[in-house]
Amino acid sequence: MTQVALFHTCLVNEIDPEVGMAVVRVLERAGASVDVPEDQTCCGQPAYNAGFHDDAREIARHTLRVLSRTEGTIVIPSGSCADMIIHQYAVLFQDDAEMTRAAHDVAVRCREFSQFLGEAAPEFRAGRLASRVAYHPSCHLLRGLGVRREPIALIERVEGAEPVHVQEHDECCGFGGLFSVKNAPISNGMLERKIAALEASGADRVVACDLGCLLHVGGGLHRRGSKVRAQHLAQFLDEAADGVR
Amino acid sequence: MAFAERAIDALADARLRGALDRVTGALGSRRESAFASLDHAEIVRDAARAARLTAIEDLAGHLERFEARLMANGARVHWAETPDAANRIVADIAERAGVRRAVKSKSMVSEETHLNAALERAGVVAVETDLGEYIVQLANDRPSHIIAPIIHLTRQDVGRVMERQLAVPYTDDTRELAAIARQRLRQEFLRADMGITGANFGVVETGTICLVTNEGNGRMVTTMPRVHVVFMGIEKLIPTLADLDRCLKVLARSATGQKLTVYTTLVNGPRKPGERDGPEELHVVLLDNGRSRMRGGETAEILGCIRCGACLNVCPVYRTIGGHAYGDIYPGPVGAVVTPGLRGLEPFRELPGASSLCGACRDVCPVRLDIPRMLLALRDRVEREAPTSRALGRAMKMFAWVASRPVLYRRGAALVRWSLRRLSSNGWITRAPGPAAPWTKYRDLKAPGPRTFQEQWKAWRSQSSQSSQSSQRSQRSQR
Amino acid sequence: MSEARTAILRRLREGQRTGRMPAIPRAQVPEPSPQTADELAGRFSGELAALGVELHVEASADAVRTRVKTIVGEQRVFSWDAAFLPYDLGSVPMNFIFGTASRDEQAGAEIGLTGCDAAIAETGTLALLAGTGRPRAASLLPPVHLAVVRRGDLRFGMGEYFRDRADAIAQASSCMMITGPSRTADIELTLTLGVHGPGKVIVVIGP
Numbered sequence: 030m031t032q033v034a035l036f037h038t039c040l041v042n043e044i045d046p047e048v049g050m051a052v053v054r055v056l057e058r059a060g061a062s063v064d065v066p067e068d069q070t071c072c073g074q075p076a077y078n079a080g081f082h083d084d085a086r087e088i089a090r091h092t093l094r095v096l097s098r099t100e101g102t103i104v105i106p107s108g109s110c111a112d113m114i115i116h117q118y119a120v121l122f123q124d125d126a127e128m129t130r131a132a133h134d135v136a137v138r139c140r141e142f143s144q145f146l147g148e149a150a151p152e153f154r155a156g157r158l159a160s161r162v163a164y165h166p167s168c169h170l171l172r173g174l175g176v177r178r179e180p181i182a183l184i185e186r187v188e189g190a191e192p193v194h195v196q197e198h199d200e201c202c203g204f205g206g207l208f209s210v211k212n213a214p215i216s217n218g219m220l221e222r223k224i225a226a227l228e229a230s231g232a233d234r235v236v237a238c239d240l241g242c243l244l245h246v247g248g249g250l251h252r253r254g255s256k257v258r259a260q261h262l263a264q265f266l267d268e269a270a271d272g273v274r
Numbered sequence: 275m276a277f278a279e280r281a282i283d284a285l286a287d288a289r290l291r292g293a294l295d296r297v298t299g300a301l302g303s304r305r306e307s308a309f310a311s312l313d314h315a316e317i318v319r320d321a322a323r324a325a326r327l328t329a330i331e332d333l334a335g336h337l338e339r340f341e342a343r344l345m346a347n348g349a350r351v352h353w354a355e356t357p358d359a360a361n362r363i364v365a366d367i368a369e370r371a372g373v374r375r376a377v378k379s380k381s382m383v384s385e386e387t388h389l390n391a392a393l394e395r396a397g398v399v400a401v402e403t404d405l406g407e408y409i410v411q412l413a414n415d416r417p418s419h420i421i422a423p424i425i426h427l428t429r430q431d432v433g434r435v436m437e438r439q440l441a442v443p444y445t446d447d448t449r450e451l452a453a454i455a456r457q458r459l460r461q462e463f464l465r466a467d468m469g470i471t472g473a474n475f476g477v478v479e480t481g482t483i484c485l486v487t488n489e490g491n492g493r494m495v496t497t498m499p500r501v502h503v504v505f506m507g508i509e510k511l512i513p514t515l516a517d518l519d520r521c522l523k524v525l526a527r528s529a530t531g532q533k534l535t536v537y538t539t540l541v542n543g544p545r546k547p548g549e550r551d552g553p554e555e556l557h558v559v560l561l562d563n564g565r566s567r568m569r570g571g572e573t574a575e576i577l578g579c580i581r582c583g584a585c586l587n588v589c590p591v592y593r594t595i596g597g598h599a600y601g602d603i604y605p606g607p608v609g610a611v612v613t614p615g616l617r618g619l620e621p622f623r624e625l626p627g628a629s630s631l632c633g634a635c636r637d638v639c640p641v642r643l644d645i646p647r648m649l650l651a652l653r654d655r656v657e658r659e660a661p662t663s664r665a666l667g668r669a670m671k672m673f674a675w676v677a678s679r680p681v682l683y684r685r686g687a688a689l690v691r692w693s694l695r696r697l698s699s700n701g702w703i704t705r706a707p708g709p710a711a712p713w714t715k716y717r718d719l720k721a722p723g724p725r726t727f728q729e730q731w732k733a734w735r736s737q738s739s740q741s742s743q744s745s746q747r748s749q750r751s752q753r
Numbered sequence: 754m755s756e757a758r759t760a761i762l763r764r765l766r767e768g769q770r771t772g773r774m775p776a777i778p779r780a781q782v783p784e785p786s787p788q789t790a791d792e793l794a795g796r797f798s799g800e801l802a803a804l805g806v807e808l809h810v811e812a813s814a815d816a817v818r819t820r821v822k823t824i825v826g827e828q829r830v831f832s833w834d835a836a837f838l839p840y841d842l843g844s845v846p847m848n849f850i851f852g853t854a855s856r857d858e859q860a861g862a863e864i865g866l867t868g869c870d871a872a873i874a875e876t877g878t879l880a881l882l883a884g885t886g887r888p889r890a891a892s893l894l895p896p897v898h899l900a901v902v903r904r905g906d907l908r909f910g911m912g913e914y915f916r917d918r919a920d921a922i923a924q925a926s927s928c929m930m931i932t933g934p935s936r937t938a939d940i941e942l943t944l945t946l947g948v949h950g951p952g953k954v955i956v957v958i959g960p
Binding site: 296297300301313314317318320321323324327328330331332333334337338352353354355359403404405406409422423424425427428429432448449451452455456459460463464480488489490491493494496497498508515516518519520522530532533534535536537538539540541542543544545546547548549550551552560562566567568569570571572573574575644651 | 755757758760761762764765766767768769770771772773774775777778779780781782783785852853856860875876878883884885886888889890893910911912915916919922923924925926927928929930931932933934935936937938939940941942943945947948949950951
């Protein structure tokens with residue numbers, strides 16, 4: 030039994046708890062024993078990306094306190110939050126030797142969700158679900174963490190799932206955190222390109238590992254009355270598991 | 275006009291967006307193929323990065339040595355802190371040499387200083403000779419891309435510009451358009467008194483200026499006129515010719531997908547005695563304009579940029595809004611970092627935020643510049659020195675305070691969730707309030723449910739432990 | 754020394770203390786494996802073909818002279834001085850214009866004739882040094898550039914050329930490296946040849 034501490038992220042906790050429940054079920058199916066530290070709040074990325082680095086440090090200190098009290102692997106179902114904790118905390122605290130050490134000690138225990146499954150459960154039985162799946166590689170997951178293959182490998186393990194090709198598939202969807210609001214017209218311009226590519230791909234769903242991207246793309250698809258659904262990888266795997274029960 | 279307004283204008287220009295899409299897509303894929311053909315590409319990129327960072331690390335020392343070699347080669351070296359000072363130096367050189375007409379090969383630094391306008395005021399006619407820049411000059415327009423300055427114009431646009439400005443019959447055939455330019459500009463090359471170029475690299479070891487062009491105008495400008503002025507930023511140095519080999523291997527591949535541009539010209543000094551062409555006088559003008567200040571801050575690394583334009587071609591923001599929206603000479607990811615450094619943070623404080631931090635630029639940069647890191651550092655500076663919204667700053671401060679206090683955080687979050695749910699119908703919000711309104715202008719917002727994940731998980735956990743307890747009890751009672 | 758110079762250098766040195774610069778990577782670029790003369794010639798040919806450069810390979814000095822005469826014919830040829838042309842090309846009866854001619858005469862030539870300092874096989878590049886008797890304009894003004902290369906001029910890469918000929922390059926006023934005919938793609942990214950430099954390049958390789 031692998032011990033896992035789940036850093037659920039603020040978006041999952043507040044806006045889409047179903048994603049979190051799917052993550053827990055999938056992790057347990059993969060042989061993990063999941064604990065959810067109660068006092069977690071936010072990784073601090075919105076403040077960091079918006080340029081409020083003192084505020085980000087305050088939030089990061091709290092998060093590091095909470096996570097340093099956990100045991101086992103810290104699993105994070107968000108590429109951007111994972112990148113924040115694993116890489117950006119080191120930047121935030123680069124002039125503070127003690128905090129640099131604290132951040133490092135937590136960072137080495139962290140894994141993004143699909144990364145964790147790839148490492149800890151390579152034989153994971155992924156279930157069955159007839160579907161045409163567009164995978165959207167969120168930017169911090171792809172370029173920040175270098176996680177490229179794992180989510181696709183998991184989708185391919187689902188019987189009946191057909192990955193479809195998306196034009197310029199690794200181009201940013203336009204979310205970018207507060208960018209989506211502060212630069213909404215440009216964010217929308219980027220969103221339109223992504224939605225056009227998704228619709229042209231023939232997918233019935235777009236799957237990603239970042240709830241931020243999914244709320245932005247999913248919200249756009251919904252506004253436009255699209256038949257394409259937006260789903261977190263955990264929800265897709267959870268749905269596929271139902272296919273074998 | 276602020277960045278936001280320029281961006282909205284650009285978004286509405288369907289023709290521009292189509293052109294941007296095509297050109298950036300084409301240049302981007304050419305870059306990919308070209309790098310696939312480069313042996314040990316990643317090591318060569320590291321070597322190019324090492325060359326640039328070594329020069330920037332001790333830029334003062336390298337500049338002193340560069341100057342000494344140039345002077346030994348017979349060139350005159352001039353230093354300018356500001357655009358005005360740089361322009362005055364060129365105007366003085368022109369006056370002392372009796373220059374009436376000048377021809378220019380691509381120099382972005384001369385755009386920084388508005389050199390052409392200053393020369394005009396000094397009575398010198400300066401003609402741009404890169405085809406794209408020539409058209410921009412004829413049309414009284416501005417370039418929209420570092421490498422392909424007129425990607426925002428169709429060939430019909432170009433035909434109309436030439437017809438109007440040169441009194442030639444209209445044509446939209448690109449070969450005919452190029453032939454017209456060749457003929458007109460040849461006359462300029464042959465009668466010009468002064469040639470002005472930029473510099474792609476300055477090689478310290480030999481005191482060499484390296485220029486790369488495809489059209490041949492760089493060669494014309496450094497061969498025909500009797501005076502050659504090199505107008506360059508202080509940061510363009512690399513230590514040795516061996517470094518030049520590495521940098522050239524990645525420059526053209528990144529910019530246009532070629533292994534090398536057609537003409538790679540090394541200029542060491544003015545013509546030697548006995549030579550029949552080449553300039554009699556070579557002047558190198560070294561411009562600071564904020565670069566030395568940048569060396570002392572968080573964005574020092576951006577001084578390593580080799581101006582290839584690869585970051586533009588992959589940037590989803592640039593691809594959506596084009597170059598003019600950035601409001602100054604350098605657009606795209608590099609522009610968002612460099613412009614506040616050159617022009618000051620306050621007037622360009624929106625630029626560092628004009629990015630989703632996707633990192634595609636860092637991936638393709640031939641010298642691996644970490645642009646997202648620098649954008650984040652600039653955002654921090656913006657909020658300290660020139661904040662756009664004090665209300666947002668206060669809200670962030672409060673959020674940080676609450677987010678360190680879980681009990682308060684849970685209560686605050688519950689309140690926000692409750693208010694959002696009140697605005698929702700069928701699980702969606704179509705008109706978000708206040709500062710969140712821009713979201714719902716373009717997208718629906720998923721409404722929060724009645725419980726947080728923490729609450730759901732706790733309930734699920736206690737249910738499953740109850741059911742496992744009760745199944746244990748029933749197992750025991752069955753025994 | 755100017756005030757500007759002093760101020761700029763001072764600011765740079767201060768900046769060295771306060772600026773955030775990343776670590777400088779270590780990079781050892783592997784040397785290309787040694788090439789035989791035939792491999793060099795083969796690679797050079799392939800690159801020239803991809804650039805659209807017309808290539809003739811001749812087995813003797815005589816054959817080179819004949820080939821050049823055939824190509825040039827009765828055209829006015831703006832040439833390097835005879836002393837700098839390989840294979841005694843100066844002795845071939847052609848309509849020569851040299852660097853001593855007026856700019857207008859030079860510009861009126863239909864073809865330019867030069868040798869080279871080196872030919873770089875990796876990229877199909879001709880390296881020419883400026884100097885007495887070797888006017889730069891000969892490879893620039895006429896619409897066609899004919900370059901005569903000796904097999905011994907071939908090198909694999911630019912790095913090797915810079916090492917081998919370091920002194921000659923440093924002492925020349927200019928080194929011009931030419932990779933194919935002049936071109937532009939500024940208008941709608943459509944390729945057009947022969948903008949300011951020669952639109953056609955011809956290479957003759959001799960023994």
